[in-house]
Amino acid sequence: MRPVLRQTSPAIGAILLLAPFVLLAVMVVGRVGWLHQLDRSVTDALHDFALNHPWWVEAMTWWSLVFHPNAWRLAALGLVIWLARRGARPQAWWVAVTMTAGGILGALLKLAFGRDRPDLLDPVARAVGYSFPSGHALNNALGAAVFLIVLLPFTADRPRARFWLWAGAVVIPLITCLSRVALGVHWTSDVLAGWALGVAIAVLAFRWKEFLRQSRGMDHARIG
Numbered sequence: 001m002r003p004v005l006r007q008t009s010p011a012i013g014a015i016l017l018l019a020p021f022v023l024l025a026v027m028v029v030g031r032v033g034w035l036h037q038l039d040r041s042v043t044d045a046l047h048d049f050a051l052n053h054p055w056w057v058e059a060m061t062w063w064s065l066v067f068h069p070n071a072w073r074l075a076a077l078g079l080v081i082w083l084a085r086r087g088a089r090p091q092a093w094w095v096a097v098t099m100t101a102g103g104i105l106g107a108l109l110k111l112a113f114g115r116d117r118p119d120l121l122d123p124v125a126r127a128v129g130y131s132f133p134s135g136h137a138l139n140n141a142l143g144a145a146v147f148l149i150v151l152l153p154f155t156a157d158r159p160r161a162r163f164w165l166w167a168g169a170v171v172i173p174l175i176t177c178l179s180r181v182a183l184g185v186h187w188t189s190d191v192l193a194g195w196a197l198g199v200a201i202a203v204l205a206f207r208w209k210e211f212l213r214q215s216r217g218m219d220h221a222r223i224g
Helices: 002-029 033-052 054-066 069-085 089-113 135-155 159-182 188-223
Strands: none
Touching: 002 033, 002 089, 002 188, 033 054, 033 159, 033 188, 054 159, 069 089, 069 135, 089 135, 089 188, 135 159, 135 188, 159 188
């Protein structure tokens, strides 16, 4: 019974973790009225605020630039090099593969859904490409989760560092999501879907890695 549960748990976890993204995707494709109204009302409210507060636009623009997906990829490359130098090559490979796979998946999903970005009369910012899911939100959530998973074990006896690691992993993606809607280049559902998918990819990749490691350990135990 236990081997069966061990084999099915990753599949169950995948369903639960991907459920928020799938639900949002279904509603976007189905053009659910209340979701469209929510997207429009939030965008209009933030756009009105942005038009009257240039400092807000500048702050959100800089935030989006600093935490651009490519910035996370460069940071992940640094993490890969650091792990490899410490002799943790399996973890280094995991970071590289997870970040690469997440970025590619996000780009493919944008093409698959083909959702248009908000079309505002007096935009404060512009972005190219399709809208759903948000690449900024996805890569910020993915990158933050990857760094959290890798670095958290190093903070076991350092509660202050542990707190700031958690705070950064939560706050940075949330402000990035806000910035993309505040600048009028994404709908709220875009960033929520991107955030949910980014977290799901990181957690599922980690659980799959642990599942494979435990399976190999069981095989070695049987052989021994």
